[in-house]
Amino acid sequence: MLHVLVLFSLILSSSHALVQDFCVGDLKGPDGPAGFSCKPPSNLTVDDFVFTGLAKAGNTSNIISAAVTPAFVGQFPGVNGLGLSAARLDLAPGGVIPMHTHPGANELLSVLHGHITAGFIASDNSVYVTTLKKGEIMVFPQGLLHFQINAGKNGALALVTFSSPNPGLQILDFALFASNLPTKIVVKTTFLDEATVKKLKAVLGGTG
Amino acid sequence: MLHVLVLFSLILSSSHALVQDFCVGDLKGPDGPAGFSCKPPSNLTVDDFVFTGLAKAGNTSNIISAAVTPAFVGQFPGVNGLGLSAARLDLAPGGVIPMHTHPGANELLSVLHGHITAGFIASDNSVYVTTLKKGEIMVFPQGLLHFQINAGKNGALALVTFSSPNPGLQILDFALFASNLPTKIVVKTTFLDEATVKKLKAVLGGTG
Amino acid sequence: MLHVLVLFSLILSSSHALVQDFCVGDLKGPDGPAGFSCKPPSNLTVDDFVFTGLAKAGNTSNIISAAVTPAFVGQFPGVNGLGLSAARLDLAPGGVIPMHTHPGANELLSVLHGHITAGFIASDNSVYVTTLKKGEIMVFPQGLLHFQINAGKNGALALVTFSSPNPGLQILDFALFASNLPTKIVVKTTFLDEATVKKLKAVLGGTG
């Protein structure tokens, strides 16, 4: 025994003290280009590697009849440094996840319930769109505009995972019409007419 | 129109000809450290980004009462270069995914149905184990021994995603007892007695 | 001499034969997630590392009074594998580079002539916009919507560089209104009214 523990501690004491197989994020610690600093391994429990927030349906009582519940590093520090994160998409009848991008990650969508029409647009303006059934998966390359629409009569549910703990989410309409980007600039850079921009800003709460 | 198309084609002709937002794998092409070579974008359809193979349950009529259905780059070339892949875990009553590692990726498990007891062991021999319910997710860091056990009376189902198109899968018992690693070496490197090794080799088909 | 050449060739013969400090892209060779395969070093000249296509002004006689001339890997194979590429922005009076993203790279803009109003919108809808003078530089993080507008009475010129040989370029209006994404889907995913979508599709050549 003793001798084993000699070898054992020789290796693992140092490992234990300073070397980690993972880096659960300490959201109160410094954040850097590679992610958050690590919680001390001695403080970790299995709960640091588990997230229960996706078990509950999101609230779809809104004008898009849909909800996105993220499990990014901000909600689930266990993904810090792992090159992975997840989110839950709830789509009520008629629900839609509007045109958006993830600036920081590729996406893999898995339909858990119902039917979803999903698609993305490539840099060369090629369009890739289809309707997915339960159990089918589709990938959406990083940074490209994409969307999901409930294609069935009933609710639909999907799990999406990302190639980064911090994929980001830029919803086109919110960026243009819920921000304070001056109407004049939105018009000049989108070819939309001023009336359309002002109307959507009124709906989505944009200013400027 | 014409003038727009001037700008348009100026950028996109070249983009279209040579620049890609993605790299759907050509499994017949050369494979390199970063993945397979890309299918020509002009040949792509939405089906290249969709995989339906996870819609069907795996066959759990085996001694582990479980099945793993992979959607790695070898089955789903659309994930090539995206830092993502997936798999479906079917666990019949009493089913278990035996102790294994993924040498090439971190894992995120999402329970879709039933209850699953899952855990991993860290380099310092700390054990992180818990029982997950439907909708709960857990992460397993790259290269560490982990397992999943059906914790319920009925079947259980999980979707796992990985931080690589090519996570690899090394099942401990298959590595030791279904390979041709000589019994003498297995004994010497695992402290297992020869009788145990021979018995398991007989069950799992190992030689040597 | 001889002895030096012994050491010399010992190292460099192999280097010369097989090891490269760089990987000039062979656009006829296979393309992979990390870029194009390399031209044989023995065939290279200094011209493989030089690109003259940015010396000439782009044609700004179009409805945006602007032109983007890329030096991406498709035009300049010398950047293959270097994590860099460039482009030239010509902005005539009143010119604008419409709202767009680069799915695959961060951008650094340097104003060479005139005044340019530039900005981007972050995932949290914060807007970062300013007017830049000659010699000033600004960065635009990967995948975020951004734009450049000529803020002066005369022409403006900028050099932009990217953190990838293959940054991609998704121009918002082209993606929505010059593609074949069905009008019904554009309407449903952008909250724009059908008339607006049809009008812009007519201008930009979209179908569906």
Add this chain to the structure above:
Amino acid sequence: MLHVLVLFSLILSSSHALVQDFCVGDLKGPDGPAGFSCKPPSNLTVDDFVFTGLAKAGNTSNIISAAVTPAFVGQFPGVNGLGLSAARLDLAPGGVIPMHTHPGANELLSVLHGHITAGFIASDNSVYVTTLKKGEIMVFPQGLLHFQINAGKNGALALVTFSSPNPGLQILDFALFASNLPTKIVVKTTFLDEATVKKLKAVLGGTG
């Protein structure tokens, strides 16, 4: 002189103040996914880049007649951020480094003295095993089970290097039999019988 120093300090004052060619780890500072924070360059001496701990033989008076002396970032902070680390393997006659993996790095082994039988098992259960003489090197891909056995009558010595400052080390028997993973779970996930598990737990100090 003065003028040179003008240019000189122009560049290097800032470099000196803030830019580093390296990042010697400050083990008391925050640890992140990319490694430890850097010691201030002004505090560094050549000793920060040197490690003498591998000069001394490890203690092989244990049941495996072998010792692993690590020079990972925890012991040698100079490797922080360099994508490299090392370790010394001492194998007394009959010595063995038991079946193990490095979850975080590839390995390159160089035999410095004696003869070593080494091998690894791939994901497809292929076995790659051979006996190495002094001066021969072998690589072991990340995350795969591997081992080293003294193949000679006398002691053997090897230097191993890794593709990460923090390769990790998971010794199979310690993970299964020196941890607190419940015997019932070990049995269920390894097909080993309970008696074998309990016997090895008794030897290696496992609980549960």
Add this chain to the structure above:
Amino acid sequence: MLHVLVLFSLILSSSHALVQDFCVGDLKGPDGPAGFSCKPPSNLTVDDFVFTGLAKAGNTSNIISAAVTPAFVGQFPGVNGLGLSAARLDLAPGGVIPMHTHPGANELLSVLHGHITAGFIASDNSVYVTTLKKGEIMVFPQGLLHFQINAGKNGALALVTFSSPNPGLQILDFALFASNLPTKIVVKTTFLDEATVKKLKAVLGGTG
């Protein structure tokens, strides 16, 4: 409105609180292998993404009749984590940027004014040299010796960008003759004679 903001805040409150699209460097915070820690996004303004220090010509009244003005992370924290940085090269008539390397980045040079003879030497001692005109660009692979010489009668100006926020700059003569590397070692490792070394040390301020 309310409902939108429900969805909206659901996603963006967390994003806003903890998830960033970028990581502007906090030069007072910890520095790690991946760069500096991030300034809190709530404190950021557009000025954090803009650098005006390259608008002013460098002082070329020195023995090389040239100046390098860096916009590395140390001067422009906005490039932290973006894989990009820049610098301005001013070359008076007869000016030269002496033989140097960037240990940490590839370089892309763009001639803004005048004519510049530039070149680099590869590991196999191949030489790639040419003379560039206004608007032409050239790349210099990481870590290779290279130089720029004013090839015209008047001043020349170039903008260089790098594939890292922290490219480093090692000027050969400063390393050898402005450092405290003992003359005996310089002689032994460069084949230069002692008189030459001592003369250049006297000019450049080296000791030892």
Add this chain to the structure above:
Amino acid sequence: MLHVLVLFSLILSSSHALVQDFCVGDLKGPDGPAGFSCKPPSNLTVDDFVFTGLAKAGNTSNIISAAVTPAFVGQFPGVNGLGLSAARLDLAPGGVIPMHTHPGANELLSVLHGHITAGFIASDNSVYVTTLKKGEIMVFPQGLLHFQINAGKNGALALVTFSSPNPGLQILDFALFASNLPTKIVVKTTFLDEATVKKLKAVLGGTG
């Protein structure tokens, strides 16, 4: 048995067919920014992971009384994609590895025999130099000028490993004096006088 093999083949047939844990380089296949394409796993033997070329001393009968024997990807295709390579340094009495850099990798040196004075120069011209004994290791950051000198009366031997399969090796004197870089340019970019440059070119075989 059958049932196990069902699961077994379900997973491993595909793995075996298309997914690799490693990518042994096919030096006849295409080379890309991430390395060479992979040899088919079915053709591999343990010899693909072993290199015996470092077992033999290099020929030190040359003017530097030293030899470098590389085990880079060009000589040892097994390191392809592994982020590792190695080399053997033989230093006869009085031997020296002249001032050089590795443009593509960090280095870890281990002294196997004798005494070696080693050092490097940082971007800020700080010098880190020491004398190493048998068993001591030292790291040299990527791209920085460094050297090794036999510090003993007898021969010295070292094993060096690198953080890349393709570290590159630029020997300062060979780059300047064994290349065809015109003498006039060498003089202008190094401050060396023409006589010195011509003398060294004569010794090392440079032209121009």
